[in-house]
Amino acid sequence: MLHADAEWIVSTAEQQQVETLQEKTGLSSIAAKFLVQRSITDIEEVDKFLKAEENQLHDPLLMKDMKKAADRIHRAVENKEKILVFGDYDADGVTSTSLLYTTLREMNAEAGFYVPNRFTEGYGPNEAAFRHAAEEGVTLIITVDTGISAVNEAETAKELNVDLIITDHHEPPPQVPDGYAVINPKQADCTYPFKELAGVGVAFKLSQALTGKLPEEFYDLAAVGTIADLVPLHGENRVLAVKGLASLKRSLRPGLAALLKRAGAEQSEITEETVGFLIGPRLNAAGRLDSADPAVELLLSRDPEEAEDLSAMIDDLNKERQTIVKEIAEEAEAMVEEQGVPSVIVVAKEGWNPGVIGIVASRLVEKFYRPAIVLSLQPEEGKAKGSARSIAGFDMFQSLSSMRELLPHFGGHPMAAGLTMKMEDVEELQSRLIRLADETMSEDDWKKKLHVDLSVGIEEISVGTIQDLSRMAPFGIGNPAPKVLLQETTVEQAKCIGSSQDHLKLTLTDEDHSHALDAIGFRMGNKMKQLSPLAKLSAVGKLSINEWNGRVKPQLIVEDMKVSEWQLFDYRGDQRYGKEEAPGRTIITFQENTDTSRLPRSWNLLSVLSPEKVSESLAEVRYAVLYDLPETISQIETVMRSMKHVEQVDAVFYEKEDYFFTALPEREQFKWFYAFMQKRKTFDFNKHAEDLARHKGWNKNAVSFICRVFSELEFVKINDGIVTLEENPEKKDLSESHTYQKHIQKSRIQQELCYSTFRSLKKQLDAMMKDGSAEMQKTEPVGGNRNGF
Incomplete structure (x- = not known):
């Protein structure tokens, strides 16, 4: 196995529905199964899904506070007020910042943008930045992809006589900031039909409300931010992604063109994977390691040379990010394995780059399939900054929400969150999360699922x-x-x-x-x-x-x-078998004194000279090594039948003596030698065996074999190499000799087990395992009659 x-x-997909959809659409069976399985069976729905047209986009003014925000921005433009776009440092944030900033500039607004530094300012709006903006004469701040938790910052803005418009898409906390306008489709009292927009999707809607037209020129940015932020790609998000990918294939901003070139991607082959694995991570890299400003400037740049320089800088940062992630992930994994894998993983260390620990948390979830929080400790501030990632069945956002007293600053989604807390509360946080997980998760929830x-x-x-x-x-x-x-x-x-x-x-x-x-x-x-x-x-x-x-x-x-079935591995004739350590092997031997010294000592040794006596032990074997040859076929039949839970069998079948390729003397040879003895009466084997063999064109071993068989049949006596004919021996068949039968049996066993094809051996062992009776080839013993000599 x-x-x-x-x-x-x-x-599963109902076959009749699949066939009906095939007939109506002309799609292949696989494509039709896909749509049926996702409950897209109505022809209009299918058409809507496949075409993703602009008429599926909703009126932005349906969003709560959208008109209020648009009116305030228009007034600021008319009055030449200074406007600040306050963004976030991830790919969604920098595309949102670029989109809204460009919109405002095209409206002739006196606008600037600001993205906080992850390392010096942390996540989201902050009081110091707001005060600095007010000192610079800013009277209107518009957040993009952030701000829904900025309760204190909203109060600061009021104090500074700065109007604050928040545009965000993250889960709203119990207390929403008291801004001039708060645009977030996830608000409980927002009736906007689609709730899953990314931050850039909300910014796209604001741009549309401001200009009164669909901002098609920003489809590319909307697609990049939407795909990179891992929001659900259905509804409006699907339309933005489809239109955006088509836009990227037609025409690229200088910055994205330079970035794609660095990544080694072709414009004509751009897909969602290009965005998710090449563009998104590079845009994220700037904010993960330093300021995100270069990423915004890259998207805004119209100068190919400038774009080339910026893309080189960002690409280098991405390579550095990859190295840092690898190092931290290895440390974090070692810490988890050392402490044992708890229900909820929380690992923390001073010096870990807070910009990449979200990626590390994802790696831990992937490896251990447990919710994970990775924290960067900052002793000089007494704080721990971290990222959380979860698994299906454990809502990370709700879980953290239940312990807000430990988390003065956090936000996110059911599957991911960011947080800042006091260092001394880290252990308490983990204890509470573990208790919560143990109380709410079933045993089945801890099993990794793959939905097919x-x-x-x-x-x-x-x-x-x-x-x-x-x-x-x-x-x-x-x-x-x-x-x-x-x-x-x-x-x-x-x-x-x-x-x-x-x-x-x-x-x-x-x-x-x-x-x-x-x-x-x-x-x-x-x-x-x-x-x-x-x-x-x-x-x-x-x-x-x-x-x-x-x-x-x-x-x-x-x-x-x-x-799903047991597997056979062929190591017959492999002199190196056992050199590589493999855990959990059980060595099965059929013969006495078989040398197993070259095999790993950690392997279990099970002698089955009488298989029926160790059948209980055999029943528990999962990884079996058939190391030597059985004396009889029934022995191996019993072993195979007894291994009820075996998953893997290594066939070695080591045997010192080769019977199959040592020819059994023919009946005529036995007759000639017996006639020879009748004439000579005695024969000195030690002196004349080689001469006799050479004379007859035989092998010396054949002479020895004939002598041993005749001795067992009491046709001759052998004493110190002198073979003497018995007078008037009883008539016996050759098959009554143990040596003769052993050669036939061993030859047959070697033929079936050592020299059969792999396919044939698997078939034989399969038959033994299923009903204990292998379809062995029937080999008639040579000279097998009752005539005697």
Whole structure:
């Protein structure tokens, strides 16, 4: 067996609905299954989903305080008031800042922008920044992607006679700031139809309300911020993402063009993954390690040379960020493993960069599947600043909300949050979270889940079907890329690839080998040794198109895999077996005094000279090593039948003497030697055996074998190498000789177990395991008659 890393939750689609949708839309079966599984079956809904037209966007004035805010901004523009756009330092924040700042400048407003420094100012609006702005003559501050928790800062703005307009999308706290206008669709008293906009989506809506037109020129920024912030990609977010990705493919701002070039991406191939994995992380890197201003300036730049310089700086910061994340993640993982994995992970250390600990928290969740909080300790201030990430079933925002007295500053979502707290409260926070998790989480909640959209056959997969599925993009939160399940395929070929041989390349086929599909498991190279050639592999992953040297082929990007049946691994004749440590192996030996000294001492040794006496021990074996050959076929049948829970069998079948390739003397040879003895009466084996063998063209071992058989049958006596004929021996068949029978039996066993093909051996052992009676080849003993000599 090969165990999956997660529990697979497989969705099903009603076949009649699938067929009906296929007929009405012309979509492939896989694409139709995808829509049915997501309850998109009405033709109008399907059309709406696939086209994502602008008429699906709502009137921005439906949002609470939007008109009030727009009127105030217009008044400020007319009166030449100084306006400050106060942003955030992540990708959503810098795109929001760039979008609204550009809108205001195009309205001829006296506007500037300000993004706080994560390290010196922390998250969100702050009093010092507001006071400095007032000193500079600012009378209107507009926040983007931040501010919904800025209760104290709103009071400061009032004190300074500065009007504060808050635009945000994060979960509102119990007390909403008393700003001039607060625009956030998540407010309980906001009736706006769509609640899931990113910060840049709210800024896009404000821009539309200010200009009275759809700001199509900002679709690109809206898409980048929306996708990078991991908000659900349905409803308006889907429209913004679709239109934005199309805009990015048509025309790029100098800054994004330079950034894509640095990332090695092609404009014509931009997808949501380009944004999520290349653009977003680079825009985030500036604010994670230093000021986010360069990221804003990059998006605002119209000078290609300036954009090139800024992109180089940001790309370098991203590389540095990757190094720092790796180092902190390794430290954090070691701390968790040292203390044991609790219900809620909380790790903290002085010197950890607070700009990247959110990524580290995500890594911990991915590895341990536990909610995780990573904190950077700052002893000089007595504070701990951190990021939280969660798992399904544990609402991090609500959980932290229940202990606000420990958290003077925090905000976020059910799956993620940011927080600042006193260092001395860290242990108390973890204790409360663990208690809360233990009280509210079931045992099943702690198991990692992998939701599978479609169960498909290899024959259904083609370039055309994948292109059909691509019409469902962009994929992300709320509209995840469809995961498909291929059940019990045959692994036709498997190999490790990549410079470090850490990726797994597979060729999968259906049962009759009429269809094949390439599959790639990134960072799954370690599973190569856990995968037997004839295993029936089930795999979950995402379908994609691979273009290489002009060839276009479908492929599966594997996310998880499993083999549900026991697996056989062939180590027959491998003299190096046992050199590599592998935990949990049970060495099964059938013979006395078999030398197992070269095998790891940690392995369990189980002698089964009488398998039925150790059947209880065999029943618990999961990883078995069949190390030597049984004396009889029934021995190995009993062993295989007794291993009720075996997952892997390593076939070694070590044997010092080779019977199969040592020919059994023919009947005519026995007859000749007996006639020879009748004439000679005695024969000195030590002196004349080699001469006799050379004369007859035999092997000396054949002469020795014949002599031993005749001795056992009491045809001759052997004393110190002198073979003497018995007078009037009783007639006996050759098969009555133990030596003769042993050779036949050992030869047959070696033929079936040592020299059979891998496929044949697996079939034999399978049969033994299922009913205890293998379909062994019937080998008639040579000379097997009752005529005697």
